[in-house]
Amino acid sequence: MTLASLLLAGGADGDRLGRRRVVAAGLAVFGAASAGCALAPTPALLGVVLGVGLFTAPVVAAAMRAVPADRSGLASGINNTARQSGTTLGVAIFGAIAGSPANAQHFIAALRWLGVAAAIGWLIVAALIYSVAREPGSGR
Numbered sequence: 124m125t126l127a128s129l130l131l132a133g134g135a136d137g138d139r140l141g142r143r144r145v146v147a148a149g150l151a152v153f154g155a156a157s158a159g160c161a162l163a164p165t166p167a168l169l170g171v172v173l174g175v176g177l178f179t180a181p182v183v184a185a186a187m188r189a190v191p192a193d194r195s196g197l198a199s200g201i202n203n204t205a206r207q208s209g210t211t212l213g214v215a216i217f218g219a220i221a222g223s224p225a226n227a228q229h230f231i232a233a234l235r236w237l238g239v240a241a242a243i244g245w246l247i248v249a250a251l252i253y254s255v256a257r258e259p260g261s262g263r
Contacts, residue, residue: 142182144253145181146177146178147250148249149175150246151245151249152170152174152177153245154241154242154244156169156170156173156174157171158242158243160235182202183202186202187199221233
């Protein structure tokens with residue numbers, strides 16, 4: 124994921140294409156890959172990595188640009204805390220619903236449905252970001 128972040132959205136693409144577009148595209152790729160994990164987990168994981176790589180750098184850049192320079196440390200800390208808390212909460216929810224891997228049939232079926240549910244959520248967020256977020260200097 125780190126390599127994807129460096130190669131896909133090291134700042135230049137987000138600035139040239141517009142962060143809103145890059146973030147929405149990353150979320151759409153991530154959402155589609157999440158759904159793909161229900162059908163073909165191994166190839167779909169590449170899409171997850173690409174999606175995360177696309178949207179992480181522009182989101183961090185937007186958070187850092189949204190605050191005065193003397194508050195950048197605070198913004199960075201809040202951004203990282205939110206990301207890690209969200210990831211931890213997601214793992215906990217998936218684990219609580221999927222249950223124990225000892226019951227493999229239930230576990231796999233639950234993870235497939237959770238992947239589809241996550242995909243729907245990510246695609247909704249991508250659509251909202253693309254349609255609602257404002258680009259600096261664009262008047263929209």
